[in-house]
Amino acid sequence: MKSLVLVKQVPSADSPFRLNSSGTWIEEGNLTFGLNDYDRYALEALLKLKDAGKVAEVVALTVGPERAATVLRTCLATGADRAIHVKDAALEGSDPLSLAKVIKAAIQGEGFSLIMAGLQADDDNYGQIGPLLARLLDRPSATAAMGLELRDGTTVRVEREMENNRLLVVDLTLPAVITVQTGINEPRYASLKGIMAAKKKEIRTVALKDLGLDAAEVGGRAARLRTVRLASPPKGKGAEILKGPADEIARELVKRIREKTGVI
Amino acid sequence: MPCKVLVLAEHEGGAVAGITYELLGMAHRVAGEMGWAPAEIKALLIGSGIAGAAAEIAARGAAEVIVAEGPAVQGYTGDAWHRVVEAVAKSESPEMVLFGHTPNGWDVAPLVAAGLGVPLATECSAIARESGAFRFSRKAFNGKFVQVIDLGTARPLLATMQKGAAPAFSAATRGRVRPVPAGVGEADLRARFVEIKKGQAGAVDLTQAAIIVSGGRGLGGADKFAVIRDLAQALGGQVGASRPVTDMGWLPHEHQVGSSGVTVSPKLYIACGISGAIQHIVGMRGSGYIVAINKDAEAPIFGVADVGVVGDLFEIVPALTKAVKEAKG
Numbered sequence: 001m002k003s004l005v006l007v008k009q010v011p012s013a014d015s016p017f018r019l020n021s022s023g024t025w026i027e028e029g030n031l032t033f034g035l036n037d038y039d040r041y042a043l044e045a046l047l048k049l050k051d052a053g054k055v056a057e058v059v060a061l062t063v064g065p066e067r068a069a070t071v072l073r074t075c076l077a078t079g080a081d082r083a084i085h086v087k088d089a090a091l092e093g094s095d096p097l098s099l100a101k102v103i104k105a106a107i108q109g110e111g112f113s114l115i116m117a118g119l120q121a122d123d124d125n126y127g128q129i130g131p132l133l134a135r136l137l138d139r140p141s142a143t144a145a146m147g148l149e150l151r152d153g154t155t156v157r158v159e160r161e162m163e164n165n166r167l168l169v170v171d172l173t174l175p176a177v178i179t180v181q182t183g184i185n186e187p188r189y190a191s192l193k194g195i196m197a198a199k200k201k202e203i204r205t206v207a208l209k210d211l212g213l214d215a216a217e218v219g220g221r222a223a224r225l226r227t228v229r230l231a232s233p234p235k236g237k238g239a240e241i242l243k244g245p246a247d248e249i250a251r252e253l254v255k256r257i258r259e260k261t262g263v264i
Numbered sequence: 265m266p267c268k269v270l271v272l273a274e275h276e277g278g279a280v281a282g283i284t285y286e287l288l289g290m291a292h293r294v295a296g297e298m299g300w301a302p303a304e305i306k307a308l309l310i311g312s313g314i315a316g317a318a319a320e321i322a323a324r325g326a327a328e329v330i331v332a333e334g335p336a337v338q339g340y341t342g343d344a345w346h347r348v349v350e351a352v353a354k355s356e357s358p359e360m361v362l363f364g365h366t367p368n369g370w371d372v373a374p375l376v377a378a379g380l381g382v383p384l385a386t387e388c389s390a391i392a393r394e395s396g397a398f399r400f401s402r403k404a405f406n407g408k409f410v411q412v413i414d415l416g417t418a419r420p421l422l423a424t425m426q427k428g429a430a431p432a433f434s435a436a437t438r439g440r441v442r443p444v445p446a447g448v449g450e451a452d453l454r455a456r457f458v459e460i461k462k463g464q465a466g467a468v469d470l471t472q473a474a475i476i477v478s479g480g481r482g483l484g485g486a487d488k489f490a491v492i493r494d495l496a497q498a499l500g501g502q503v504g505a506s507r508p509v510t511d512m513g514w515l516p517h518e519h520q521v522g523s524s525g526v527t528v529s530p531k532l533y534i535a536c537g538i539s540g541a542i543q544h545i546v547g548m549r550g551s552g553y554i555v556a557i558n559k560d561a562e563a564p565i566f567g568v569a570d571v572g573v574v575g576d577l578f579e580i581v582p583a584l585t586k587a588v589k590e591a592k593g
């Protein structure tokens with residue numbers, strides 16, 4: 001059984017986030033990037049199935065600029081067998097539906113039975129690509145998986161996270177698309193051996209013209225979902241910020257906690 | 265009557281979920297602004313055993329409740345639901361379809377978007393008119409920024425709305441209930457609903473705690489949690505956590521505060537090394553007094569805190585523990 005994991009390179013959480021000059025996105029220059037956290041769990045879910053002999057091949061795919069190849073190498077070093085990098089300058093700013101069309105074209109003929117992705121990306125937090133792709137492929141899907149079990153060669157059982165600590169259990173007929181929630185497993189890290197082995201693994205790079213797609217339809221300029229602006233959130237009532245040496249701050253906090261709550 | 269706004273109602277075993285009335289509240293607000301008649305606001309209700317729910321929704325915000333009932337839609341699957349939503353969206357041709365940003369609303373909305381070939385805005389907190397177009401506000405980068413989105417001229421506009429985006433509609437209406445064929449046969453489906461079950465239960469119950477000291481990813485590891493435990497102990501409180509902490513197994517799941525954990529309302533909540541993503545905030549904003557300790561002055565947690573310290577938790581928290589012990593004598 002062949003499987004695919006969709007991954008994205010996102011800014012690391014501890015990067016210095018600043019708005020760009022036009023206020024439409026963040027300034028990318030001083031960011032550090034890494035593999036989207038949710039995707040690490042998606043990759044692990046497939047690697048586990050591979051360890052168990054239920055999946056024969058794990059392929060990682062990303063759509064992104066040159067720098068995004070790093071996350072594919074991370075996937076390969078962690079255990080993915082090969083990777084596909086869809087890279088085309090025209091795709092900058094493409095909207096989720098266009099990206100799903102691009103991914104569909106890029107995997108045509110591959111015959112993946114199980115397609116996994118993170119529930120959402122830590123940058124835009126859209127959470128759309130997995131189910132969009134499923135619909136374009138006309139295959140069933142399930143989001144926010146906290147449990148996953150291949151029943152046999154034709155069915156996968158998914159436990160989806162609901163509110164109030166409940167799980168919705170659903171059986172999907174393969175091929176299927178599943179997005180995973182963090183915490184579903186314990187993602188492994190790349191070993192030194194894995195990093196060495198990854199150097200021999202293939203990353204196939206494809207551009208829009210290789211996919212027979214037109215930038216006028218799926219490119220950033222054709223995006224219908226468009227960010228008008230990005231701004232710092234309103235501060236709300238905002239906290240009173242205490243300043244000074246730690247022990248002084250601590251005494252001030254105790255004073256306030258005592259006054260406001262009476263618990264000390 | 266034509267339809268301008270279609271709302272996907274949610275229910276649990278026939279009991280209407282609160283988000284439904286918030287979506288209707290949003291629909292009425294948008295309609296009011298656009299001069300659309302309230303009669304053009306409809307709700308779509310899918311499931312089985314939902315006659316009572318349909319009547320309730322018709323009496324509280326929807327001019328028409330379109331009811332799709334049948335064995336194939338008895339339990340939620342994206343596979344069955346999207347077919348119904350798409351079919352109704354095509355026949356009603358609304359300007360806008362609103363979903364809850366709930367586990368199932370967020371699951372089905374992208375399927376409908378791809379099926380109808382239109383863009384979708386997820387996790388929205390507001391809809392406004394700007395320069396003659398609808399604009400959808402939402403958070404991006406886990407709450408670090410507010411993003412305003414335009415979806416272009418394609419119709420319908422699709423959005424999933426966060427809880428609390430609009431007050432629940434509360435006025436009485438006299439809508440009608442219209443059954444439609446679900447149009448989905450069990451044989452067509454590639455997904456089968458099995459059950460809804462409880463997640464694992466834990467030994468700790470934070471919901472009753474008067475004092476909670478929570479640690480987040482900023483702790484950096486299970487072994488670092490001693491500083492949080494020490495403070496909790498000094499205060500006589502419980503230890504809470506953000507999701508990454510329980511995901512990574514630093515603490516068991518029952519310590520997780522937030523939308524997929526527990527909702528707490530202690531007298532005192534101290535958040536250490538927690539950025540303040542919306543999913544965490546919804547679980548603790550009802551606390552009496554909120555203290556935030558974070559090294560990032562821009563962290564959204566300071567927006568809900570009463571008092572904050574910008575600094576290294578590994579300096580501040582032990583100092584606070586010491587000061588608490590001294591104060592208690």
Ligand SMILES: Cc1cc2nc3c(=O)[nH]c(=O)nc-3n(C[C@H](O)[C@H](O)[C@H](O)COP(=O)(O)OP(=O)(O)OC[C@H]3O[C@@H](n4cnc5c(N)ncnc54)[C@H](O)[C@@H]3O)c2cc1C
Nearest residue numbers: 480481482506507522523524525537538539543544559577
């Ligand atoms: C469907 C869904 C459900 C979710 N449910 C929940 C939920 O129930 N509960 C929940 O918490 N999250 C939930 N999340 C995840 C949520 O979106 C955030 O990812 C999560 O809350 C972030 O946790 P954090 O603040 O600990 O980590 P981060 O966002 O990584 O923040 C860590 C913080 O620590 C600070 N820090 C680092 N080092 C130090 C130091 N030495 N001293 C002081 N500060 C430091 C950093 O400045 C940063 O602000 C959910 C997400 C989804 C999509």
